[in-house]
Every structure is written in C-alpha cells, then in structure tokens.
Amino acid sequence: MKELASLEDINVSEENLLEEKFQSKVSRRRFLEAGSAVLVAAAGLQAAEGQEPRAVPRSADHHLPNEEEPGPNNTTLDRQNPNSVWAPETDAGGQQPFKYSFSLAHKRLEQGGWTRQVTVRDLPISKKMAGVEMRLISGGIRELHWHVGAEWALMLYGAARITAVDQEGRSHVSDVKEGDLWIFPGGIPHSIQGLGPDGCRFLLVFDDGNFNEFETFLITDWLAHTPSEVLAKNFGVPESTFAKVPKKELFIFGRELPRPLAEEKRQAEEGTGPVPHAFDFRPSEMQPNKKARGGEVKIIDRKIWPATNIAAAIVTLKPGGLRELHWHPNEDEWQYYVTGKGRMTVFAAGAHARTMDFEEGDVGYIEKSMPHYIENTGDTDLVFIEVFPTPFYEDISLAEWMAHTPFRLTDEHLQVGEDFLAKISKKEAVVTPQ
Ligand code: MN
Ligand code: MN
Numbered sequence: 026m027k028e029l030a031s032l033e034d035i036n037v038s039e040e041n042l043l044e045e046k047f048q049s050k051v052s053r054r055r056f057l058e059a060g061s062a063v064l065v066a067a068a069g070l071q072a073a074e075g076q077e078p079r080a081v082p083r084s085a086d087h088h089l090p091n092e093e094e095p096g097p098n099n100t101t102l103d104r105q106n107p108n109s110v111w112a113p114e115t116d117a118g119g120q121q122p123f124k125y126s127f128s129l130a131h132k133r134l135e136q137g138g139w140t141r142q143v144t145v146r147d148l149p150i151s152k153k154m155a156g157v158e159m160r161l162i163s164g165g166i167r168e169l170h171w172h173v174g175a176e177w178a179l180m181l182y183g184a185a186r187i188t189a190v191d192q193e194g195r196s197h198v199s200d201v202k203e204g205d206l207w208i209f210p211g212g213i214p215h216s217i218q219g220l221g222p223d224g225c226r227f228l229l230v231f232d233d234g235n236f237n238e239f240e241t242f243l244i245t246d247w248l249a250h251t252p253s254e255v256l257a258k259n260f261g262v263p264e265s266t267f268a269k270v271p272k273k274e275l276f277i278f279g280r281e282l283p284r285p286l287a288e289e290k291r292q293a294e295e296g297t298g299p300v301p302h303a304f305d306f307r308p309s310e311m312q313p314n315k316k317a318r319g320g321e322v323k324i325i326d327r328k329i330w331p332a333t334n335i336a337a338a339i340v341t342l343k344p345g346g347l348r349e350l351h352w353h354p355n356e357d358e359w360q361y362y363v364t365g366k367g368r369m370t371v372f373a374a375g376a377h378a379r380t381m382d383f384e385e386g387d388v389g390y391i392e393k394s395m396p397h398y399i400e401n402t403g404d405t406d407l408v409f410i411e412v413f414p415t416p417f418y419e420d421i422s423l424a425e426w427m428a429h430t431p432f433r434l435t436d437e438h439l440q441v442g443e444d445f446l447a448k449i450s451k452k453e454a455v456v457t458p459q
Contacts, residue, residue, distance in 0.1 A: 087111060108368050108380040116370070120379040121150050123371055127158050127386040133239065135277035137165030138224065143388045145234035151390040153414050154359035155236040157229040158386075161185065161219030164282050168275045169244040171214040174233035177335040177412060178207045181363070183225035186283050188293065189215040189304050196293035197304045200286055206306040206325065208333040214244075215304075218283055228361055232335060232414035239276075246274045302332035308339055315455040319346030320401075322455050327416035336418040338411040340456070342367065342401040347457045350423040352396040356413040360389035365407030371397045383409070396423070425453045 082089050103110045125148040130141035144155040158181075161167060169188075180203050187207055189197045200220060201207060209215045211232075219225045229238075248256065248270045257264040283289060290299075306325060313321035320343050326336035336356075340348055342365070360369075362383045370380040371391055382402070383389055389409075391397050401407040427435050432446040450459070 083114065105384065106382045108382050113370070113380055116378050116380050117376050118379070120371070120373050120377045122148070122381070123150050123369075123379070123390045124148075124381045124383060125151075125388045127156075127388065130158075137277040137279040138162050138167075138219065140238055140277065142236075142238050144236055148388060148390060150392065151357075151359065151388070152234040153232065153357045154390070154412065155231045155234050156359065156361060156388055157231070157236075157238045158226070159217075159229065159277075160224065160226045161217065161277065162224040162279055163219050163221045164280050165219040165224055165277060166275075166280055167217040167277055169214060169216045170241045171209075171212055172231070172236065172241045173211055174231040174236055175211045175334055175414075176207075176209040176215070177230045177232075177333070177337065178209075179228045179230075179361075179410060180205045181226045181228055183223055184220040185225040185227065186218045186220055186286070186289075187215065187305065188289075189213050189300070190293075191300050194297040195300045196290075196297065197300045198286065198290040198293050199303070199305050201305050204307070204309050206308065206330075206337070207304050208306075208330070208335060209304060210332070210334055213304075214242075218280075221282055228410075230335065230359055230361070230412045243274045243276065245271045249273065300332070302330075304332050306330045306333070315453075317346075317454065317456045317459045319343055319458045320348075320406075320456045322348075324418045326418040334416045336413040336415055338418060340399070340407075340409055340411065342399065342407040342456065344401055344404050344406070345458075346401045346407070348399040349454050349457050350396060350398045351420045351455075352394050353391075353413065353420050354394055355417070355419040356415040357393050358389075358391040359412045359414075360391070361410050361412070362387045362389070363408040363410065365401060365405050365409075366403030367399050367407045367409070368402050369397055369399045371395050420453075422453050422455070424449050 082091060084092065108116075125143050127141060127143060130143055130147065132139050132141045138159065138161040140157060140159040142155060142157045143151070145151050159167065180201050182203055184200060184202045186198070186200050189209055191197075191213060217225075217227070248267065249272050253264045253267050256267045260266070308323050308325060311323060311325075311329070314324045315322045320341045322341075323339045324336075325333070325339070327333055342348060360383075362385055364385055366382070366384045368380055368382050369389060369391075370378055372378045373395055381389075383399075384403075399407075399409065427446060428449040428451050432443040435441075435446055436443050
C-alpha cells in the first residue's frame with residue numbers, strides 16, 4: 026500500500042509538472058502579447074525577438090493579465106488607497122508604512138466625552154510623537170493632570186477653557202475656539218473643559234511616541250493613592266477634609282459650565298500672576314508665511330510663540346496644489362489630515378520609495394531628513410498639519426538646493442539644461458504652483 030501510494034504520488038507530481046509547464050508557456054505568451062505593445066509605446070523599449078521584456082507591463086486601466094485581481098478584495102479600502110493598490114512605477118517596496126487612521130483607534134467612551142490615540146504601538150515608525158483626539162461635551166472636563174512629554178493641541182471644533190500652572194506657580198486660564206492652539210510643556214499640570222453650546226473636539230500631539238493618554242498623572246488617582254493622614258499633614262487640616270476624594274480616577278467627566286473667565290482667571294492668578302508667555306496661540310490672527318496659487322502655509326514655532334517647544338505648520342493645498350519636494354534636517358514630522366484628500370511619497374534612500382493616500386483623520390509620519398511631497402488629489406481644499414518635536418521649524422527644498430548649487434554641476438547630474446536651473450526661484454516656494 027505504501028509503495029503504491031508513493032507511485033501514485035510520483036505520477037501525480039509528473040502530471041502537475043507537465044500541467045505547470047503548459048500553463049506557464051500559455052501565460053507567458055499571453056503576457057508578452059498583451060504587454061509588448063504597451064512596453065514599446067510607454068517605455069520606448071525595443072522588445073527584440075526572443076528577449077525577455079526589461080520592464081513590467083502596466084496599463085493605465087489595469088487590464089493586463091498580470092494586473093488582474095481575482096479573489097477577495099476590500100473594495101472600500103482599495104478606493105481610499107489607490108496609490109497602494111496601484112503604486113506609481115517610481116515606488117519600490119520594502120519601506121515600512123507611515124500611515125494610520127484614527128478611525129481604527131479604540132475609542133474610550135466616558136460620561137463627559139470620548140478619546141482615542143495613535144501611538145508607536147499602533148504605527149511603529151512614529152517613535153518620537155503620538156496623537157490623541159478628544160471630544161468633551163458642554164461642561165465636560167478632562168481631569169486635572171500632567172505627563173512627562175509636552176502636549177501641543179489644535180482645536181478642531183467648538184470651544185474650551187484651558188487651565189495650567191507653571192514652575193513659579195504662575196497661572197494660565199483662557200478660552201480657546203476652533204482653529205486655536207495650546208502648548209503644555211512637559212510636567213506642567215493642566216485641564217480642559219468643554220464650553221457651550223456644544224462642547225469641543227481637539228487634537229493633541231505629544232513629543233513622545235510611546236505616550237499613553239490612559240496613563241497620565243491624575244489629581245484624583247494621586248490623592249487616592251496617598252495616605253489621608255499625609256494629606257491632612259500636608260495641608261494642616263483634619264483628615265475628614267479628604268473624605269469625599271474619589272477612590273478611582275475621573276479622567277473625563279461631565280459638570281456644569283465654568284464660571285465667567287475673568288472671575289476664574291483672577292482667582293487662579295492671585296499672588297503669582299499669569300505665566301510670562303501665553304500657553305495658547307491663535308493662528309487665525311496671523312498672515313500666512315507663504316501664499317501661492319497652489320495654497321498657503323502658516324509656520325508656528327518659538328520665533329512667534331515663545332511658550333512652545335513644539336514647532337508646527339498648517340498647510341492648505343488647493344485642488345492640484347503641491348507641498349513641494351523637501352525634507353526636514355532637524356526632526357521627524359508627525360502629520361494629521363484635517364480635511365480633503367492627498368497623497369505623499371516618502372523616499373527612504375537605497376532606492377526605496379513608497380506612496381500612500383491620506384484623508385480626514387489620518388496620521389502620517391516622516392523620519393528626519395527623509396524627502397517627501399504632499400499633493401492634493403481631491404477636488405476640495407486639502408488641510409493638514411505638520412508637527413515637529415523641536416522648538417524651531419526647519420526645511421530644505423529640492424528647488425532651493427538646486428537654485429543655490431552651481432548650475433553646471435547639477436546639469437552634469439540631471440541633464441535638465443542650465444536654462445531651467447537658472448530660472449528656479451531663488452526663494453523657497455513651499456507650495457506650488459506659485
Ligand atoms: Mn494632557
Ligand atoms: Mn514636511
């Protein structure tokens with residue numbers, strides 16, 4: 026029986042081998058027939074008799090045999106990621122993903138709102154920064170707390186009251202609205218409360234990829250884990266003062282709306298005054314640093330906002346607009362897409378390049394000095410933010426580099442003509458078309 030079985034196996038294998046040979050001949054013929062015309066036309070290659078084609082056949086509508094996609098396809102995700110399904114020919118694999126969506130993040134729901142986060146645990150490339158989205162209902166409070174890393178925020182919707190106290194006991198209390206920013210440097214205790222009529226939603230960015238919003242230093246959690254006789258001694262009051270301190274963290278909870286801003290500010294500043302540099306910033310009150318037909322850019326760093334140790338750019342690209350080819354020599358870049366659709370290619374040296382698509386709620390990440398561009402691929406404005414874990418914004422663009430290198434030298438590399446090189450703007454474009 027055993028011998029018979031193995032004989033059968035051999036016969037079957039031989040049959041399979043023959044079948045495979047036949048199939049590969051047929052498919053190779055189909056492949057060459059379908060591909061050769063496209064190849065010759067598109068790449069200008071000579072498909073000489075008896076020679077293997079030197080490039081992979083491709084078609085604009087992806088109809089070629091080697092482009093077929095039989096079997097399961099997630100068409101919803103495919104539609105959102107056309108540059109992953111059909112990568113530009115200039116892409117080359119082997120590069121880790123640099124995109125994650127808040128839509129995939131776990132949402133922690135509380136009575137006063139919700140929160141979710143995208144950290145290095147979700148997006149392994151994002152080692153130096155992490156992001157949090159939060160919604161607070163009208164009156165909803167993000168509990169008094171602090172953390173090791175700095176917190177940079179963009180208000181996405183509604184209005185909120187923020188509070189903080191610095192190392193000198195100086196206070197910051199202010200109301201922020203959609204489009205405003207705040208910074209809480211590392212270790213600075215703070216709170217956020219949703220205002221009327223419908224609370225708020227905001228984005229937080231931390232200069233620590235391993236940040237965890239669910240494990241911050243909370244005032245309730247700390248007091249619940251300190252002996253009440255020590256609390257009593259600390260303040261010189263009876264232990265009973267602390268009888269109602271919650272035994273468990275509040276984290277995000279609903280309360281009445283705060284009192285008038287002037288009243289709360291006066292109370293908090295008594296004896297020490299306000300912080301010397303405001304922790305909030307209003308980009309709506311500044312002019313764009315660059316304005317072009319393709320869009321505009323506002324750069325917000327310590328040059329104009331002395332309190333911040335996190336630099337950022339707010340970029341708006343018109344349909345077809347391009348955030349020009351560039352890189353950042355000083356730090357990694359963390360991105361958040363506020364509205365619209367775009368694509369980004371990151372070139373990672375060693376012939377590696379990858380293009381990914383982005384839309385509302387997506388996070389992008391680019392490591393220090395890796396060149397990239399962002400293109401609006403939709404028919405509405407694309408708005409995204411670039412955030413850097415450093416006080417000052419820095420970039421170098423391809424055009425800027427070429428404009429300030431001897432034209433002869435660049436032309437000897439690229440053969441683009443010295444006339445073209447001489448005409449490149451001497452000032453960085455940032456956004457094109459100009
Ligand atoms: Mn915080
Ligand atoms: Mn960039």
